[in-house]
Amino acid sequence: MKDAVSRNPRDIVRLLTEIVGKDNVLYEQYDLIPYSRDRCPFLTHPKHGVIPLAVVRPATTEEVQEIVVLANKHHIPLTPRGSGTNYAGSAVPSKGGVVVDLTRMNRILAIDEESMSAKVQPGLILQDFEEALSKRGFTFGHDPGSFPSATVGGCISTWSVGWRAGKYGDMGRLVLSLKVVLPTGIVIETRSVPKSSTGFDVKSLFIGAEGAMGMITEAVLRIHPSPEKRVILVYGFKDFEQAFKSLLKVLRAGLCPMMQLVTNKEGMEGLVEKSRANGFVMISYEGVKEVVDAQAKRTASILEAEGGMKISDEVAEQYWADRHDMFSKMNLVGAAGSIDTAVPVSKVLEFYKFLEDWAKRRGVKVFDIASWVLPENLGMDSAFDESEVKAYIAARDEALRKALELGGTTSYCVGVGTRFPHLMREEHGPALDVLRAIKRTLDPNNIMNPGWLSP
Amino acid sequence: MNVPQNVYKDLTLCSRCRCGFCRRGCTTYPILGVESLTARGRNAIALSFLDGLIDASQGLADRFFLCTTCGFCKERCPLELDTVKINESLRAELVKKGFTRPEHDAFAKSIENAHNPYGELHEERMKWLPSEAEVAGKADTAYFVGCTTAYRRPEIAEATVRTLNGAKVDFITLHPEEWCCGSPALRVGRRDLFLKLARHNVEAIRKTGVTRVVTSCAGCYRVLSQDYPEFVGEIPFKVVHASELMAELIKEGSLKLVRKVPETVTYHDPCHLGRHTGIYEQPREVLKSIPAIRFVEMSKNRENARCCGAGGGVKASFNDFALQAAVRRLEEAREVGAESIVSACPFCAHNFREVIRETGSSLKFYDLMEFILKAIEF
Structure with missing residues (x-):
């Protein structure tokens, strides 16, 4: 229940100021507007955002703890935020309350070269982390499209996937341990070993939880040796189907690419203009030079045997160089939305055909339909009419439901946020009640990013 | 709405995209840490102001004035939006409404x-x-x-x-x-x-x-x-x-740099000369043609160079911040072992010299024109 404090923004600001100082509490409308949205595609204008009561910027676990205790006492909703690059609306303060901007907590606390791990704060930007590691001969290996701005905490909280996940795994696999402030203010820290057999894996409660289970204040992450060499191969095929089947041949040969992508013709628009190909496979390896060379040689011979036409290395390098900017650039053509679905490999081609027909039938402008990083991931980037958002969402939901019907998932990496809560019963079935029971247990007053887990 | 149509269009594009790639490398944001001081944040405020969601105020205006207009955000924007022009257009609009420094x-x-x-x-x-x-x-x-x-x-x-x-x-x-x-x-x-x-x-x-x-x-x-x-x-x-x-002049032989200057020197790209007008190589060519010089690059150079912190009216209004930004840049020069930092802008000179004086730094600052005097035999 709301109390007098939670109803009075001035009281909230005063109490937050006592914790972090006046420079780290924002309450003016002009300062709050930039925190009212994240990158959820439909929030194309500031008028679509939700203005919080205040923004607080803690610098330590202790400050986070004090903020959480305060919020729990007065039932004030808290929305943790990194760089606000999430596509699902998870960083939108949809119930108002206070946004907890964690970007002051952006330090690398320790790099343990022997253990190949690093302890970092949640507001650390991936590119800053990667550059720091690179100076010491290491790489993190997590490379989502938002790499230049996304934070470690945001990536953990959305269980993100990046371009290099074939070799290094998704964000969840890169987490060794977490320090978390629970919604009641208790601080827990899990053990920094890859695995233990002492009950449930507690840290997994916070991976992909979009801040609803607690506030991550530290993470120990796996790091890897900087690769000696990287090779990118691109081959054109008659169509998507042939391209996808050729990728499967590569995987069945036992090869394990650092990155793999199968895309339709639109996905290479502007790069490959005069090719007869209508489907493309891009495969990359990195690591020890001799191993990379051998993998690339074997891959090329498989793709060529399947009828693939080699596309120039320049095209491959250009595509790779543009990998972080490409989604942003789609917004030049129209408001860009995405479908980030995954289905069992055996259903990918059926789902691909559905998406092609669906886009034609619904009149959706398609930037690409692509299987990315894992063969199961089959998604689509498209433009929508900003004045017809409801119609686009209805159309999109048809595609998401098809993925569910085929045994897949509605969202393989961006989270649920405010985009997909209405589909979560269909996604999880009775398991949704399990998730909600956990949420209720950890957050009895429902203060932490209240949303789809606590309707 | 009194900003040029292309500026308004750019604001709507940024509002669609919101990638925030402008945040990292921004002169202001990493020091003050407030989202409304990034190009993405300011653009959201600008659109809200122009579309009547929010009234102008001195506080709002200061979010636009507390930017060195260094143009790093423009360099990094995937949509290639002219973020400097956007900010300057909004400043002009705010000045018209009486919100000045x-x-x-x-x-x-x-x-x-x-x-x-x-x-x-x-x-x-x-x-x-x-x-x-x-x-x-x-x-x-x-x-x-x-x-x-x-x-x-x-x-x-x-x-x-x-x-x-x-x-x-x-x-x-x-x-x-x-x-x-x-x-x-x-x-x-x-x-x-x-x-x-x-x-x-x-x-x-x-x-x-x-x-x-x-x-x-x-x-x-x-x-x-x-x-x-x-x-x-x-x-x-x-x-x-x-x-x-x-x-x-050096290329055609009219200017001869003959005296040895055995110093470790780095070059700071002024924003107005580098990102704004694309002159990166000539100052370096001049420095490298000095006999015995040891030229080193800072890790962030040319289009990625950090701003000294003084530009865009910031030094006049927010001098403490301008000095903080200069301290960060001097630290980068020190990291690469420079004894001297050379630039080609009197405003950068003004800011760097002030911070060197205030902090007692052992680094020396020279304008390019001053520095080459060391190598000329009159």
């Missing part, structure tokens, strides 16, 4: 009255000119000194004139017709004042009949070469920065 009011008044932003006497604009300097009565080249160089960093003006004399380049000066180039006015949203200055200076230069104007100031260079043509139309003379001219 008192420090900007003061320098604008001084420019109106004395043709310089520093409240100095116009008659003393050439006080720095050494008596032995040879200034022609008529020549193809004019040296546009600029206010900061003339009144605050006269050593740069003196070095430029001595070097031009040494290289046998005939030049005139425009005094008393050289007025403030208008950069400070334009950068902080005083477009009417800027236009008055631009029209005066273009006419004054045209009357001399020179075909080339050389300036040692990065801010003057940006305004003369880019903003004058944009705001007042085609200009009847070529504009070159002193670093470009020096590189050319």
